Amino acid sequence: MRVLVIHNRYRDAGGEDRSSQAEVELLRRFGHEVKVIERSNRQIDSYGWWERLRLLDRAAWNREALREVGQAVRDWRAEIVHVHNFFPLFSPAIHIGARQAGAATVQHLHNFRLICLNGVMLRKGRRCERCVGRTPVQGIVHGCYRRSVFASAVVAHMLQVNRCRDLWREAVDAFIVPGDHSRQxxxxxxxxxxxxxxxxxxxxGRQRVGMDMTEGEEALYVGRLSEEKGVGVLLDAWPGIGHALTITGDGPLRSPLEIRAQGLPVTFTGALPADQVMARMQRSRVVIVPSICHETFGRTIVEAYACGKPVIASRLGNLPDIVVDGVTGFLVEPGNAADLADKAKRLLNDRELARRMGKAAHEAYQQGFTAEKNYQALMSIYRDALKRKKG
Structure with missing residues (x-):
């Protein structure tokens, strides 16, 4: 099968970028031909004022990207166009270009951008669903995207233009969501x-099978350093823990979080390549996912499971569907530093408990998250998309 993959990379690489790359590697591993068209938000840094002004409109409907994708489908004879992220450099118009050229289209929903202006359903540190199923007026009023009324209006314009076109029904053959909570x-x-x-x-996780499940003395956080990820709550929980914490990742809050962590046994590594992230997981005792927003999935949890590590995660969104409380780790109340501290102490101070939960986590990975099982699910979705396109 010939698959054209489209992805707009983020300024600071995160879970979505890793997921899109992993899916490309999965397809190639199973013998499919894959062509990737990518753009990066870092390109915007070189834009002059006129290009930036044009981007305001092109984020909603980019005719050049529509033609580019359509031509790529025709030239390469792609059967599937799999879009991971289109915002802001491609726009939803690429689905029209792909379909007009004869390909079936698949939209991966890694975040909540289609129903929430900031994509994480969080406002002023609190979970928010006020724009779900509605015109996102509240999102504009509160400046939910980049804390700017103007920037929020640009995203709202993109959503409303394509809702009015009924694009999601007319031009997308299948959507992929990482969990049932997100689907609802x-x-x-x-x-x-x-x-x-x-x-x-x-x-x-093929290379992680059979590792020493008792390895590691410290805790690890992997992810973007932004408000919705709850890293501030994690730091509030850490005084008195008595074990080291490594924070891997980057983002807009890195500097203030580093200042906040002064005097604590906390190390910031910045963003690291995937192989180094997995190596650090192997050297850790527990991985912590303290999100205060609805996560669409929780990729870090599955990476930890592949490494045989238990996870402490917020009881929120799709995370409770992955972490079995008391079996593969612990669930904690979102934003509750005392609850997080208690669970972290239990795992960091009890090697046997961590080993037992890590073994259960690795078994959960083998039962539900291997590359082979994921590939089978992806092929089923592609077949459904092709059938709908022809039908």
Missing amino acids: LFIAGGLPADRLHVKPNVVD
Whole structure:
């Protein structure tokens, strides 16, 4: 099968970028031909004022990207166009270009951008669903995207233009959501339920089988350093823990978080390549996911499972569907530093408990998250998309 993959990379690489790359590698591993068209938000840094002004409109409907993708489909004879992120340098118009050129289209929903202006359903540190299924007026009023009324209006314009075109029904053959909780939110937001397929993000843990499950003395956080990820709550929980914490990742809050962590046994590594992230997981005793927003999936959890590590995660969004409380780790109340501290102490001070939960986590990975199982699910979605396109 010939698959054209489209992805708009973020300024600071995160889970979405890792997931899109992992899916490309999965397809190639199983013998499919894959062509990738990528753009990066770092390109915007070189834009002059006129290009930046044009981007305001092109984020909603980019005719050049529409033609580029359509031509790529025709030249390369792509059967599937799999879009991971289109915002802001491609726009939803690429689905029209792909379909007009004869390909079936698949939209991966890694975040909540189609139903929430900032994509994380968080406002002023609190979870928010006020724009789900509605015109996002509240998101504009509160400046939910980049804390700017103007920037929020640009995203709202993109959403409304394509809702009015009924693009999500007319030009997308299948949507992929990483968990059922996310699926229900997207249905409430107006996306067609019969095209929303649940498939977890792919994590290839083939090289992690048979490791020493008792290895590690410290805790690890991996992810973007931004408000919704709850790293501030994690730091609030850490005084008195008595064990080291490594924070891997980058983002807009890195500097203030580093200042906040002064005097604590906390190390910031910045963003690291995937192989180094997995190596650090192997050297850790527990991985912590303290999100205060609805996570669409929780890729870090599955990576930890592949490494045989228990996880402490917020009882929120799709995370409780992955972490079995008291079996593969612990669930904690979102934003509750005392609860997080208690669970962290239990795992960091009890090697045997960590080993037992890590073994259960690795078994959970083998049962539900291997690359082979993920590939089978992806092929089923592709077949459904092709059938709908022809039908």
